[in-house]
Amino acid sequence: MPDKRRLTLSQMEPGQSGTVVEVLSGPGFVMRRGPGFMRRRGLGFMGRRGPGFMRGHGPGFGLRLEALGVRPGKKLTKVSSMLFRGPVTLRVGNTQVAVGFGMANRIIVEVDVPE
Amino acid sequence: MYPNRDFRTTVMKILLMGNPNVGKSALFSRLTGTRIIASNYPGTTVEFTAGYLKLGDEQAEIIDVPGTYTLEASTKAEEVAVEMLRDGDLVINVVDATNLERNLNLTLQLLERQVPVIVALNMWDDTRHRGIGIDSAKMEELLGVPVVPTVAVTGQGIKELVSRLPEAQVSQAAFSSSDERWARVGDIVGQVQSLSHRHHTWRDVLEDVSDHPAGGGFVAVVVLFVAFWVIRLVGEGIVGYVTDPLFEWLWTPLLMKLSLALGSGGFWHSILIGSLIDGQIDYFQSFGLLSTGLYIPLAAVLPYIVAFYLALGILEDVGYLPRLAVLMDTLMHRLGLHGFAIIPTILGLGCNVPAVMATRILESRRQRFIAATLISIGVPCAALQAMIVGLVGQQGAQYVAMVYGSLFISWVIIGLILNRTVRGFSPELLVEIPPYRFPPWRVVGEKLWLRVSGFIREALPIVLGAVLLVNVLYNLGVFDFLVNIAAPVVSGLLGLPKEAVVPLAMGFLRKDVAVGMLAPLALTAKQLVISSTVLAMFFPCVATFVILARELGARDMLKASGIMIAAALVVGSLQNLIL
Numbered sequence: 112m113p114d115k116r117r118l119t120l121s122q123m124e125p126g127q128s129g130t131v132v133e134v135l136s137g138p139g140f141v142m143r144r145g146p147g148f149m150r151r152r153g154l155g156f157m158g159r160r161g162p163g164f165m166r167g168h169g170p171g172f173g174l175r176l177e178a179l180g181v182r183p184g185k186k187l188t189k190v191s192s193m194l195f196r197g198p199v200t201l202r203v204g205n206t207q208v209a210v211g212f213g214m215a216n217r218i219i220v221e222v223d224v225p226e
Numbered sequence: 227m228y229p230n231r232d233f234r235t236t237v238m239k240i241l242l243m244g245n246p247n248v249g250k251s252a253l254f255s256r257l258t259g260t261r262i263i264a265s266n267y268p269g270t271t272v273e274f275t276a277g278y279l280k281l282g283d284e285q286a287e288i289i290d291v292p293g294t295y296t297l298e299a300s301t302k303a304e305e306v307a308v309e310m311l312r313d314g315d316l317v318i319n320v321v322d323a324t325n326l327e328r329n330l331n332l333t334l335q336l337l338e339r340q341v342p343v344i345v346a347l348n349m350w351d352d353t354r355h356r357g358i359g360i361d362s363a364k365m366e367e368l369l370g371v372p373v374v375p376t377v378a379v380t381g382q383g384i385k386e387l388v389s390r391l392p393e394a395q396v397s398q399a400a401f402s403s404s405d406e407r408w409a410r411v412g413d414i415v416g417q418v419q420s421l422s423h424r425h426h427t428w429r430d431v432l433e434d435v436s437d438h439p440a441g442g443g444f445v446a447v448v449v450l451f452v453a454f455w456v457i458r459l460v461g462e463g464i465v466g467y468v469t470d471p472l473f474e475w476l477w478t479p480l481l482m483k484l485s486l487a488l489g490s491g492g493f494w495h496s497i498l499i500g501s502l503i504d505g506q507i508d509y510f511q512s513f514g515l516l517s518t519g520l521y522i523p524l525a526a527v528l529p530y531i532v533a534f535y536l537a538l539g540i541l542e543d544v545g546y547l548p549r550l551a552v553l554m555d556t557l558m559h560r561l562g563l564h565g566f567a568i569i570p571t572i573l574g575l576g577c578n579v580p581a582v583m584a585t586r587i588l589e590s591r592r593q594r595f596i597a598a599t600l601i602s603i604g605v606p607c608a609a610l611q612a613m614i615v616g617l618v619g620q621q622g623a624q625y626v627a628m629v630y631g632s633l634f635i636s637w638v639i640i641g642l643i644l645n646r647t648v649r650g651f652s653p654e655l656l657v658e659i660p661p662y663r664f665p666p667w668r669v670v671g672e673k674l675w676l677r678v679s680g681f682i683r684e685a686l687p688i689v690l691g692a693v694l695l696v697n698v699l700y701n702l703g704v705f706d707f708l709v710n711i712a713a714p715v716v717s718g719l720l721g722l723p724k725e726a727v728v729p730l731a732m733g734f735l736r737k738d739v740a741v742g743m744l745a746p747l748a749l750t751a752k753q754l755v756i757s758s759t760v761l762a763m764f765f766p767c768v769a770t771f772v773i774l775a776r777e778l779g780a781r782d783m784l785k786a787s788g789i790m791i792a793a794a795l796v797v798g799s800l801q802n803l804i805l
Contacts, residue, residue: 179328
């Protein structure tokens with residue numbers, strides 16, 4: 112079941128590696144899931160416009176990730192994640208990149224399963 | 227050969243372009259001999275800098291362009307880069323050899339443009355440590371433009387780069403999509419790069435530890451503690467062994483002779499030397515041009531400027547700051563920013579002017595407004611801090627702690643409020659973490675000299691001007707008028723003597739001078755705490771003001787100023803009630 116091995120970057124364990132499958136776009140998709148999502152301002156009240164709205168990602172976030180070398184087909188290793196939904200650090204090739212938690216939720220990785 | 231070139235102007239424009247943090251600024255210094263600030267974090271250069279290089283009989287203008295990952299800009303600094311590409315005659319594409327794949331994406335984008343390109347394969351020395359082998363001749367063949375391995379910090383390969391500049395070519399590359407471009411990048415990397423196994427080094431271990439949440443926290447505490455210790459050690463060392471002895475043994479006797487020659491009083495005496503305290507010159511209280519006017523910038527502030535920028539320069543070049551950004555991200559999010567905003571904030575502890583300019587590395591207007599406002603309110607510059615520590619510290623360290631504590635709490639609370647009230651959006655952190663590098667001492671030294679000489683050049687005239695102005699206005703009686711108008715606020719709300727209005731107003735010109743002006747007022751410890759805090763939070767100094775207006779626009783600058791005044795009054799009044 113290949114689907115079972117698909118995780119978001121934030122769900123991966125530090126040290127785990129995999130191949131980037133997809134970088135999701137569109138406002139607040141995966142961010143609505145998971146424990147504690149209601150506590151996040153601006154997303155608990157889905158779609159409400161106001162200060163802090165659409166805080167998870169900037170325009171062109173996929174493009175910026177791509178420019179840093181994080182794009183579908185690339186091998187990626189999760190290095191660490193900070194507590195309290197803090198940023199996730201990942202490594203692609205020789206580049207180390209830190210992305211916000213919301214972004215990490217939208218990077219879908221097919222995880223290597225040890226044989 | 228140079229399709230964009232305007233031959234009516236004789237100067238050829240050479241652009242240094244590349245990803246952030248690949249050593250463009252270091253290469254720029256090498257090529258032009260012009261010293262500029264280079265560090266180990268993406269986004270050191272937010273404005274372009276130009277210098278000149280002699281190329282045969284021609285003079286060429288070299289421009290250090292802010293780093294960009296793509297030609298589709300997403301931050302203000304990147305927009306500058308793309309904008310500049312239009313009038314370049316030649317591009318030196320600086321490529322981080324340890325990170326070929328990501329860097330070549332930009333290279334291919336540049337090759338699609340109708341501009342001659344030459345590639346500087348920089349950080350060549352680092353490839354060996356990392357077990358990377360690159361066939362630069364093969365790469366040259368595949369790209370169709372010259373490729374020269376360089377090490378900008380040591381100067382290796384620079385001569386060859388310059389001699390091969392005329393070989394730069396317009397490439398015929400064209401890609402229908404970014405996927406096609408990436409495929410080509412992968413193809414080139416596959417052909418020119420070979421990786422060999424290497425052992426884990428102490429650097430890797432240190433990187434692993436500081437990426438870990440708990441380990442990172444520990445490293446941060448150690449780093450900040452050591453930085454603080456270095457700043458104190460160096461600062462106090464310079465004061466104790468250099469500046470104070472110089473002033474005491476050389477300058478004071480000279481001034482006393484001058485004082486006698488001027489008849490120990492009169493107009494010129496009060497302007498040049500100021501008032502004598504118990505028949506002696508007191509460098510904090512006399513307030514003459516040659517006494518306090520020179521002592522504040524050169525003896526009280528300069529040592530700490532040197533100490534702070536030395537510590538900052540090392541932290542910058544080691545590559546620690548982006549890691550701190552990741553660690554601080556959760557807190558900074560609560561303030562409507564993201565972790566990377568910690569870098570302008572730390573720069574602000576040196577001087578608010580470059581700090582406000584550095585807010586350009588933030589993506590949205592909302593973030594830039596919040597960051598710039600918070601820096602102006604809660605982040606005291608080194609000059610101000612040196613004076614606060616010097617003056618308030620005489621009453622006891624706990625009072626200095628009160629000032630810093632109040633500023634920090636205000637910084638957090640105002641940030642929380644701004645996050646809830648300012649419209650717009652704040653994107654999340656997305657930042658490249660550079661590897662740790664051993665600081666190149668030459669770069670650290672040059673950067674320190676650049677910043678310190680900048681301080682002397684810019685601050686000294688303003689300090690002298692401010693001291694002169696204060697003396698003249700005192701003599702004209704202008705201050706009495708001001709004091710009486712503002713007395714209700716200053717005395718009623720803040721519990722300060724009404725004479726404190728003058729230093730507070732003077733804070734607009736130079737904050738260090740303003741703190742110096744508090745010295746003769748014989749304030750209590752509590753009053754010193756209140757006045758120092760209010761001074762730090764109130765208007766930024768005039769130089770910061772100008773930069774705020776330029777970066778935020780007049781309207782937002784006025785908004786920020788309103789917030790500053792309100793915050794300063796509220797915090798000062800609260801301190802007056804609580805302390």
